[in-house]
Amino acid sequence: xxxxxxxxxGDSDRSGxxxxxxxxxxxxxxxxxxxxxxxxxxxxxxFLQADRHLAQEEIYAALRKHGLGRATVFRTLKMLEECxxxxxxxxxxxTPRFEVNLERPHHDHxxxxxxxxIQEIRWPKLEDIQEKACRKIGFTPKWHRHEIFGRCRDxxxxxx
Ligand SMILES: [Zn+2]
Ligand SMILES: [Zn+2]
Numbered sequence: 001x002x003x004x005x006x007x008x009x010g011d012s013d014r015s016g017x018x019x020x021x022x023x024x025x026x027x028x029x030x031x032x033x034x035x036x037x038x039x040x041x042x043x044x045x046x047f048l049q050a051d052r053h054l055a056q057e058e059i060y061a062a063l064r065k066h067g068l069g070r071a072t073v074f075r076t077l078k079m080l081e082e083c084x085x086x087x088x089x090x091x092x093x094x095t096p097r098f099e100v101n102l103e104r105p106h107h108d109h110x111x112x113x114x115x116x117x118i119q120e121i122r123w124p125k126l127e128d129i130q131e132k133a134c135r136k137i138g139f140t141p142k143w144h145r146h147e148i149f150g151r152c153r154d155x156x157x158x159x160x
Contacts, residue, residue: 028083
């Protein structure tokens, strides 16, 4: 089942979005004296077609046939997070699961402790309350994340 619900804000122009993502990554790599190699490109491509939040091990399992090692996947993920194309959610069992986040609307996650499914959810009213409560005490919020752990609909049916 697809987990990635919220699309980038200007999603009608998918090719422009992909171009912006690649430009950002290439720039970040260049700053670190690195190039966009085929292996790094494969990892980013894999993210762009994914409909789920991906664990590092899944990316490795899917791409190792192309000669990618765990270390390459690990380092590429780190760089994709540094330039804020990708971020991670803590999944079932504490394993980080990654998603492309650039230009996507802010959302939070519901994590099923039985099957590991991650559902995306938006709470505009709750965001508003948080903003106001922070401002009231002079705190400037920059980012946050909510992760709610529990059982998804399919899993609670079988385990009341
Ligand atoms: Zn479940
Ligand atoms: Zn998400």
